[in-house]
Amino acid sequence: MIRLAANLSMLFTEHDFLDRFAAAADAGFHGVEYLFPYAHAPERVAEALRDSGLEQVLFNLPPGDWEAGERGLASLPGREDEFRGSVVEALRYAEALACPRVHAMAGLLPEDADDEIREAHHATYLANLRFAASEAASAGRELLIEPINTRDMPGYFLSRQDQAVAVLESVGADNLRLQFDLYHCQIMEGDLIRHLERLLPHIGHVQIAGVPERHEPDVGEVHYPAVLKRLETLGYRGWVGCEYRPAAGTRDGLGWGKPYGLVS
Numbered sequence: 001m002i003r004l005a006a007n008l009s010m011l012f013t014e015h016d017f018l019d020r021f022a023a024a025a026d027a028g029f030h031g032v033e034y035l036f037p038y039a040h041a042p043e044r045v046a047e048a049l050r051d052s053g054l055e056q057v058l059f060n061l062p063p064g065d066w067e068a069g070e071r072g073l074a075s076l077p078g079r080e081d082e083f084r085g086s087v088v089e090a091l092r093y094a095e096a097l098a099c100p101r102v103h104a105m106a107g108l109l110p111e112d113a114d115d116e117i118r119e120a121h122h123a124t125y126l127a128n129l130r131f132a133a134s135e136a137a138s139a140g141r142e143l144l145i146e147p148i149n150t151r152d153m154p155g156y157f158l159s160r161q162d163q164a165v166a167v168l169e170s171v172g173a174d175n176l177r178l179q180f181d182l183y184h185c186q187i188m189e190g191d192l193i194r195h196l197e198r199l200l201p202h203i204g205h206v207q208i209a210g211v212p213e214r215h216e217p218d219v220g221e222v223h224y225p226a227v228l229k230r231l232e233t234l235g236y237r238g239w240v241g242c243e244y245r246p247a248a249g250t251r252d253g254l255g256w257g258k259p260y261g262l263v264s
């Protein structure tokens with residue numbers, strides 16, 4: 001059975017952040033994910049989670065200066081101390097929220113990146129992920145990496161599934177896994193079902209959205225009923241994060257999720 005998690009950075013934004021938990025539970029979700037919890041004390045987020053009866057399934061490490069355009073620290077040479085601090089902070093929240101996995105965003109390459117700069121980012125990424133995976137393992141958590149399409153996020157260091165698999169294999173930590181976002185993969189590479197079949201052993205979390213607008217999964221070029229069916233028959237037992245921007249209201253657009261227990 002497909003288990004859907006509401007991404008509270010994109011869904012239920014009609015409500016204040018801490019009120020989105022109850023709204024998600026009311027719509028039939030059993031899990032939640034979001035970008036960042038850090039604007040709120042962990043106890044307050046834990047309370048909202050507890051009151052709603054939801055499971056926290058994922059959130060991201062602090063990403064650097066998001067407002068200034070930064071998109072993660074993991075591959076940024078010279079920012080290693082800050083990255084290590086972000087690992088400690090994320091694991092503190094993960095403990096308070098009983099969240100089994102956290103996502104480390106890779107960060108952006110400079111516009112004029114040549115081979116030498118790319119190689120420096122790659123080496124930094126591997127070293128940082130080794131450290132973070134080891135800290136996460138000690139805390140009993142998984143660490144995820146996610147290829148993101150370079151149309152939405154130009155310059156993002158990790159953009160293709162093969163690149164992610166090579167990184168997973170180089171780091172070689174059992175708790176370092178793939179956040180497989182079908183929306184990004186469709187834009188960069190397509191062939192979603194074959195990707196799922198091949199990548200399943202690496203996948204720690206799945207996310208979905210309609211392509212190309214990133215609206216509801218039943219809008220656009222991907223036929224999600226077939227893709228989710230294949231995910232199920234492959235034996236995937238993890239969560240599927242609904243990481244899309246509703247075309248109108250969140251509840252108005254939940255009809256696509258009726259077969260999976262959602263209520264519009």
Ligand SMILES: O=C(O)C(=O)[C@@H](O)CO
Pocket residue numbers: 035060103105146148181184207243
């Ligand atoms: O943008 C996405 O896709 C995400 O999953 C965010 O967590 C940013 O990586």
Ligand SMILES: [Mg+2]
Pocket residue numbers: 146181207243
């Ligand atoms: Mg995603």
